[in-house]
Amino acid sequence: MDIVPFNSRDSFYKSKFGAVKSGESIKFRIIIARSFMANGASFEIRNDSREEFTHMPMYWAGMYCDDSEIWDIEITAPEEGLYWYHFNLYSPWGEFSLYNDGSSKGVINTANAYCSEWQLTVFSADFSTPDWLKGGIIYQIFPDRFYNSGKIKRGVPKDRIIRTDVENLPYWRPNEEGKVLNNDYFCGDLKGIEQKLPYLEDLGVSCIYLNPIFEAHSNHRYNTADYSKIDPLLGTQKDFESLCAAAHKMGIKIILDGVFSHTGDDSVYFNKYRRYGNSGAYNDKNSPYCKWFKFEEYPDKYKSWWGFDTLPEVVEESEEYLEFITGKNGIVRKWIRLGADGWRLDVADELPDIFIDEVRKAVKAENPQAVLLGEVWEDATNKFSYGRRRRFLLGRQFDSIMNYPFANAVLDFARYGIAEDFEKQVMNITENYPAAALNVMMNHIGTHDTERAITRIAGESCEFTDRDWQEKHNRLPEEAYKQGVKLLKLAASIQYLLPGVPCIYYGDEIGMQGYKDPFNRGFFSWDNINTELQAYYKKLGIIRESNECLRQGEIRFVSAALGCVAFERNGSRSALLIIANRNEEDITYDLPERWHFAKELTKNISATQSIEVPKMSAVILKRIY
Numbered sequence: 001m002d003i004v005p006f007n008s009r010d011s012f013y014k015s016k017f018g019a020v021k022s023g024e025s026i027k028f029r030i031i032i033a034r035s036f037m038a039n040g041a042s043f044e045i046r047n048d049s050r051e052e053f054t055h056m057p058m059y060w061a062g063m064y065c066d067d068s069e070i071w072d073i074e075i076t077a078p079e080e081g082l083y084w085y086h087f088n089l090y091s092p093w094g095e096f097s098l099y100n101d102g103s104s105k106g107v108i109n110t111a112n113a114y115c116s117e118w119q120l121t122v123f124s125a126d127f128s129t130p131d132w133l134k135g136g137i138i139y140q141i142f143p144d145r146f147y148n149s150g151k152i153k154r155g156v157p158k159d160r161i162i163r164t165d166v167e168n169l170p171y172w173r174p175n176e177e178g179k180v181l182n183n184d185y186f187c188g189d190l191k192g193i194e195q196k197l198p199y200l201e202d203l204g205v206s207c208i209y210l211n212p213i214f215e216a217h218s219n220h221r222y223n224t225a226d227y228s229k230i231d232p233l234l235g236t237q238k239d240f241e242s243l244c245a246a247a248h249k250m251g252i253k254i255i256l257d258g259v260f261s262h263t264g265d266d267s268v269y270f271n272k273y274r275r276y277g278n279s280g281a282y283n284d285k286n287s288p289y290c291k292w293f294k295f296e297e298y299p300d301k302y303k304s305w306w307g308f309d310t311l312p313e314v315v316e317e318s319e320e321y322l323e324f325i326t327g328k329n330g331i332v333r334k335w336i337r338l339g340a341d342g343w344r345l346d347v348a349d350e351l352p353d354i355f356i357d358e359v360r361k362a363v364k365a366e367n368p369q370a371v372l373l374g375e376v377w378e379d380a381t382n383k384f385s386y387g388r389r390r391r392f393l394l395g396r397q398f399d400s401i402m403n404y405p406f407a408n409a410v411l412d413f414a415r416y417g418i419a420e421d422f423e424k425q426v427m428n429i430t431e432n433y434p435a436a437a438l439n440v441m442m443n444h445i446g447t448h449d450t451e452r453a454i455t456r457i458a459g460e461s462c463e464f465t466d467r468d469w470q471e472k473h474n475r476l477p478e479e480a481y482k483q484g485v486k487l488l489k490l491a492a493s494i495q496y497l498l499p500g501v502p503c504i505y506y507g508d509e510i511g512m513q514g515y516k517d518p519f520n521r522g523f524f525s526w527d528n529i530n531t532e533l534q535a536y537y538k539k540l541g542i543i544r545e546s547n548e549c550l551r552q553g554e555i556r557f558v559s560a561a562l563g564c565v566a567f568e569r570n571g572s573r574s575a576l577l578i579i580a581n582r583n584e585e586d587i588t589y590d591l592p593e594r595w596h597f598a599k600e601l602t603k604n605i606s607a608t609q610s611i612e613v614p615k616m617s618a619v620i621l622k623r624i625y
Contacts, residue, residue, distance in 0.1 A: 003068050005098055006030045006087065006106030008118050009431060017554075019121035019381070019434040020077045029072040030087055030098060030106065031064050040090035041071040044097075045120070048082040048382075048389050058087075080124050080394045082382060084117035103424060104431065121381045123434040124395030130342075130369045132253060133440045135551035136206030137496075137541060138503035142448050143210055143234055144185055144219050145523045146506055147192030151239075155232040157217065157275075160185050166523035169474065170219070172467055182218035186523045190235040194243045197250055203509065204541020207253040207501070209344060211448055213240070216264055217275075220448070220521075222346065223264030223311055225275075227331045237338065244339025253341035255371065258332070258359070260325055261350050262305040262313045263292075270312050281312075292321050305347075316355040326358040336366040344402070344442075348374030348392070349385040356397045373442055374398040379405060381432045393437045403441040405429050406498055410445050413565065414457045414491040417582030423560035423567075430499060430555055439552040441500030445491055445508075448521060452505070452514040457491060458484030462515045470515035485511060486616045489536050490580055493602075493618035496540045497569055497578045499555050509537040536602075543601055543620060549574050558592060564613070573625060576601075579611070580618040587613050591621075598623045 006029075007013050015027040032038045041058040061070040087098040089108070099115030101107040109115050148166075161171070161184040171184045190213070200208065212221035215229045230240055244254050265272040269289040271280025281289040282299045292314045294303035305311040314321055325331050332343065343363060345351060356374070363370050376383055380392045380401040392398050409425035412418070430438060446453040451462060458480045462470050476484055488508070495502045507522070511530030514520040544550050549571025558566040563583040569576045577598070579589050590610045591598070598607050598621040613619050 003031050003033070003064070004105050005032060005108070008100070008104045009427065018431045019123055021125045021127075022077055022080045022122050023125055024077045025074060026077060027072060027074045028058075028087075029061070029070055030058070031068050031070055032089060034063075034067045034069055036089070037091050037093075038069070038071070038089055039092070042088045042090075043073045043075070043085065044088055045075075045078075045083055045085040047078070048084065055088075077120075077122050080122050080396075081391070082389055083120040083122060085120055086117050104427070119382065119432055121393070121432050121434065123393065123436075127395030127434060127436050129399040129436045129440045130371050132341075132369065133207060133371055133501055135544060135548070136501050137204050137544060138207045138209050138255075138442060138444075138501055139200055139203070139205040139506065140209045140444065140447060140503055141193060141211065141506045142188075142521055143190070143193070143213055143221075144188045145521055146188040147196050147524060147526070148187045149189050149191035149195055151189060151191045151235065153187075153189070153233055153235070157232075159183065159217075160233070162187060167525075167527075169471065170518040170521055172471070172518050182220055182518075185219050185233055187233060188523070189233065190230070190239040190243050194239075194246050197246055197252065200252065201250050203504070203537055204545055205252060205504075207255060207341070208247065209255045209442070209503065210257060212257045212259055217266045218264075220517075222259050223262075223266070224259050225264050225267040227325075228334070240335075241339050244341075248339070253371075254339065255342045255344055255373065256335055256340045257346060258343045259346040260314070260355070260359075261316065261347050262311040265310045265312055288320065291315065291318050305350075316352050322355065322358055326355075326362040330362060332359055332362040333366045336363065336370055340370075341367070342371035342373065342399075344373040344375065345398075346375055348376050348398070348401075349383055349390065352386055353391065353397070356392075360397055371399050371440065372397075374401050376401045377404045379429060379432055393434055395434070395436075398437070400437045400440040400442065400500075402447070402503075403429070403443045403500055406441070406443050406495075406500065407445050407450075410491050410494050410498075411453065411456050413494070413580070413582060414487045417563040419560040419563055419565045419582070422565050423557050426498065426555070426567075427557070435552065438499045442503045443495055443498055443500040444503035444505060445495050446505040446520070447503075448505070449517065450520065451516055452512055452520050453491060453508050454481070454484040454488045454511060455513050455515055455520075457487045459513075459515070465515075467519075470519055474515055474519050475513055481511075481513070483616070485530065485533055487582075488533065490582065490616055490618050492537060492540060493578060493620060494565070494580055496544055497550065497567070497576060497620065499552075499569075502540075502544070504537070510534050539602060543576075547574055547576055547622065548572070549576055564589070575623050575625070577621040577623075578618055579613050579621075581613040581615060583615055585615050587615075589613050595621055595623060 013029050043056040044053040046053040058071040058073040061072045064070050089096045097109045098106045100118045163186050215226040215231045263269050268276045272282045281287050281293050303313040363372050383390045413422040511533045549569045553569040553571035556568045564581050566579040596609050601620045
């Protein structure tokens with residue numbers, strides 16, 4: 001029998017799975033072959049900010065089988081932060097080290113072995129996240145493209161192009177000056193969202209995440225013109241309050257998009273084009289907003305977001321800007337008072353710690369149960385930006401993050417079927433993230449920044465292509481679309497059962513297609529709904545609502561091989577098992593004994609000692625303790 005020296009995901013070796021609380025007791029065990037003749041072992045740990053390791057001797061703890069022995073140590077988790085650890089082994093043959101082989105298992109370091117240290121995330125002992133989001137479903141809405149209530153809008157700027165051909169794609173071609181203006185509008189509005197709340201309730205939605213709704217002079221509204229006002233095409237402040245009140249009556253919360261790393265150049269703050277009179281930082285060195293911006297040569301040379309001069313960067317650490325956004329009468333608290341239940345911060349890894357700290361204080365002071373999410377595309381526990389390792393998920397900044405690593409794992413499996421990679425990607429995040437954050441992770445498989453899910457799964461890759469190519473290939477061929485529907489159902493099944501909260505990008509549930517911006521931002525196809533997909537999403541919504549193990553139950557992989565993944569979610573009163581078959585042929589899956597005769601939920605049938613899983617589909621089994 002091959003014995004693993006250490007496995008950080010096995011409670012025999014590490015008593016607490018994954019991230020741990022500061023001050024929590026943890027036991028580590030390693031198993032060493034007797035023939036190694038170990039005469040000592042040590043646990044080596046260092047804080048990410050330091051080079052040197054703390055050396056802790058381990059103790060001989062008896063035999064394991066006939067030819068191996070156990071060394072162990074119990075430690076108290078240090079103060080919150082990111083840590084790295086490995087083990088040293090001592091024998092008559094010299095000193096060796098035990099490192100992570102890349103899949104959490106230990107390997108004795110040799111010149112030919114790939115190895116790294118294990119990560120230990122230590123979070124604040126009082127870290128908790130809002131319970132209302134756990135076990136729910138988020139629905140992301142790009143406000144201009146969802147539903148037009150028909151309400152007459154007042155105060156709409158005259159330089160906007162109003163579209164009535166909602167079945168067509170957004171405009172994207174540059175004008176004669178080579179600029180893409182993003183100034184065509186399909187006139188979705190807040191009243192329209194309110195009118196469609198019953199539709200969202202029917203999907204099982206418990207939270208709406210709105211892309212920016214504040215006054216701005218582009219259809220995406222990521223170039224804010226006035227944080228204190230609703231954009232006139234979306235409605236009014238009263239419309240926002242009405243939407244929140246109506247949603248709350250249905251048990252649906254509202255999260256807003258906070259774009260605070262930059263403003264628009266066409267804004268009341270910068271006012272480059274004098275839309276707002278003669279004031280503003282660009283026109284007046286004495287403007288109170290001048291301190292917000294990073295002028296290099298006044299007024300035409302200034303720092304801007306990723307070099308786009310239409311998006312002047314702000315000085316987030318500025319006392320004046322901090323007070324405006326996070327003060328007692330600031331923007332963050334204002335909109336929570338008016339009904340919002342939380343914020344998602346755009347480009348969170350480009351915001352300094354002091355700013356995120358103050359946003360959290362403002363959010364939680366106004367409503368301790370409001371949620372604060374961040375946009376981070378990588379593993380947020382070891383993200384490096386602003387010249388330092390970030391502390392997003394240690395308990396004093398974000399409640400959670402947009403989960404791009406899970407999204408990539410799901411979409412890649414649905415497209416390519418490499419089960420082993422899927423397990424590795426999921427378990428890496430599960431092991432690194434605090435459970436409190438993991439349980440409210442925004443698990444999307446498509447957003448306004450990415451291809452639509454069905455296109456990513458079943459379409460040609462758009463990597464290295466331009467917008468002209470993407471427009472020409474924006475609709476899938478008929479056979480590819482049919483396969484895409486099957487694979488999207490498989491992907492959604494996985495998405496709905498992973499730890500965290502599934503997030504539907506508006507229209508994915510009805511089969512909307514599209515490559516990247518702006519082709520992923522079409523108007524919701526109310527007259528062209530794929531009812532097969534829609535019905536399946538509704539069924540998944542019922543499964544989430546009725547199974548407590550999806551709120552904060554642990555995940556355990558049963559298998560991940562040969563194009564098939566199977567994992568459990570285990571709660572205190574029930575458990576679910578999903579078996580996802582990406583192969584292009586049906587399979588018979590032999591069930592572990594504890595799953596014999598369990599009920600299959602998508603077809604409402606009972607399994608035996610095995611279950612048939614059709615090609616490119618998933619089954620979901622339930623058992624009651």
